Amino acid sequence: MPKHIVSGLKYLATIELKKKGLTQQKIAEELGIDRSTVSHYLNGRNLSWNSIDVAKTMTQLCPKDFLILTNVLVKNAKKTQKIISICQSKEFKADVLDSCIGCGLCVDLCLMEAVSIKSLKANISPIKCCGCLICQEGCPTNSIKILEVNNDREYQRS
Amino acid sequence: MIANTKEVNDKNFNIKRSAEEIRNLSFKDHVCIGCGICESTCPVSAITLDDVGAIVRTNSSNPKLLINEDKCVLCGMCSGVCPADALTFSIDNQPISKIDSYPKYESYAEIDDDKCIYCQKCEIACPREAITIARSLPDRSKLVTGEIEVNEETCVYCGICEEMCPADAIDVDRTPEAESINVNKDKCVYCLVCKKSCPVTAIKAACRICSYGDYDINMEDAVTKGSSFIDDELCIKCGWCEGVCPTDAAKVKKPFEGTLTIHQDTCTVCGTCVDICPCDVLSFPKPSKGGEIVNNVAKDEQYCIKCGACAKACPVEAIEVQITNVDYTPTKSKSWIAKFEALKN
Numbered sequence: 001m002p003k004h005i006v007s008g009l010k011y012l013a014t015i016e017l018k019k020k021g022l023t024q025q026k027i028a029e030e031l032g033i034d035r036s037t038v039s040h041y042l043n044g045r046n047l048s049w050n051s052i053d054v055a056k057t058m059t060q061l062c063p064k065d066f067l068i069l070t071n072v073l074v075k076n077a078k079k080t081q082k083i084i085s086i087c088q089s090k091e092f093k094a095d096v097l098d099s100c101i102g103c104g105l106c107v108d109l110c111l112m113e114a115v116s117i118k119s120l121k122a123n124i125s126p127i128k129c130c131g132c133l134i135c136q137e138g139c140p141t142n143s144i145k146i147l148e149v150n151n152d153r154e155y156q157r158s
Numbered sequence: 159m160i161a162n163t164k165e166v167n168d169k170n171f172n173i174k175r176s177a178e179e180i181r182n183l184s185f186k187d188h189v190c191i192g193c194g195i196c197e198s199t200c201p202v203s204a205i206t207l208d209d210v211g212a213i214v215r216t217n218s219s220n221p222k223l224l225i226n227e228d229k230c231v232l233c234g235m236c237s238g239v240c241p242a243d244a245l246t247f248s249i250d251n252q253p254i255s256k257i258d259s260y261p262k263y264e265s266y267a268e269i270d271d272d273k274c275i276y277c278q279k280c281e282i283a284c285p286r287e288a289i290t291i292a293r294s295l296p297d298r299s300k301l302v303t304g305e306i307e308v309n310e311e312t313c314v315y316c317g318i319c320e321e322m323c324p325a326d327a328i329d330v331d332r333t334p335e336a337e338s339i340n341v342n343k344d345k346c347v348y349c350l351v352c353k354k355s356c357p358v359t360a361i362k363a364a365c366r367i368c369s370y371g372d373y374d375i376n377m378e379d380a381v382t383k384g385s386s387f388i389d390d391e392l393c394i395k396c397g398w399c400e401g402v403c404p405t406d407a408a409k410v411k412k413p414f415e416g417t418l419t420i421h422q423d424t425c426t427v428c429g430t431c432v433d434i435c436p437c438d439v440l441s442f443p444k445p446s447k448g449g450e451i452v453n454n455v456a457k458d459e460q461y462c463i464k465c466g467a468c469a470k471a472c473p474v475e476a477i478e479v480q481i482t483n484v485d486y487t488p489t490k491s492k493s494w495i496a497k498f499e500a501l502k503n
Contacts, residue, residue: 100491101231102233105160105231108160108175120490140202
């Protein structure tokens, strides 16, 4: 079952990338899957609609739940990052306050590898940030504020 | 979840977090001066300074510092502000003192070997035994020259010269029928005591220094050579070496400026501060006459580093240490600047 849900997530990611105008070959490379699988997804062949429904529901969860569930299903950090960055439709920006001590806990906590330390201060990439708030919750000095700046990206849920 | 690991080795420990990078905080108890600056700086209140007065005075097996590894976030601030370098924080095995973005104290202690005469005054004065002065003395035989000769036909091998010789240079064998006398010219300083005391005038000796003065000596042969070494781990930049150096070879820059005040009316002269001071600044004054009871603590503020260990340990709060200036390298981090500035009080 978890495998089918991962397929569902990959299906959703495929659709997203197709909307962006990527070729089947490019989509296959991006997601690390066979081109024939991409073709199946796009032509609606051999699909488990039930799994896709579950996957869709996951994308509608709060960002942290979506991320953690995906991570536990995919069991691979890089692939998780890929799926989340394609399927997370919201945009976030991070404010790091001057009270940041540069302890790097956020760097180690972030599953998206969105955080780095620059000049003893956390630097959070808005492109990679998925809004899960794990860094904000873990910050020992409450120096991180994650703000949702857009919840209406290209991908519209049906 | 990311958890820290702690390795305890006697009174020392390492706290480590290995993820994106390896962050490691290590504590060396024998280097710790018990000032408690780390305790007041720690942003997550993970550090507790134990009762340092009791630990030092009872030679306890407890460490001076306790760190809760579950609270510690390995930010390294305690290491940055530690004036004794007892706490060392490193990222991927690189100590933050070597990483430019981290601020560090502007302080040093140096001995200029060109000026040093290897008198070892600093080595003796250093309260932390951090200085080693190694020296090689000139060859004594090259500094005194002369001539000495024993006329064995006259000599009766009485041994008086051997007993008189202050340099232990004469060896007289008094075995009957096998007598001999031998003068070691490397040891002889041509003082002529043997010549003067010989009852049979068998010794002829002359000191060339008397007739030719210093001209006979190669001045390079008279120089003591050596090398100086300061153990950076133990040195706390207190300035004793600079203070006692007769040739201005030792130079020390302290990280803090400030004042040390002892409230003599509150002080109970328990001596905790005297035992705890890492810089030998505090002492009991010498009584003017025997049997007099000392009723105050004296200070030699020249060598005080304003670490505040005495004030923390004083059971009756009779000591006040104020830091008025902290010298540290620039950093972009406002929170780190704030912590260094907060040392002033």
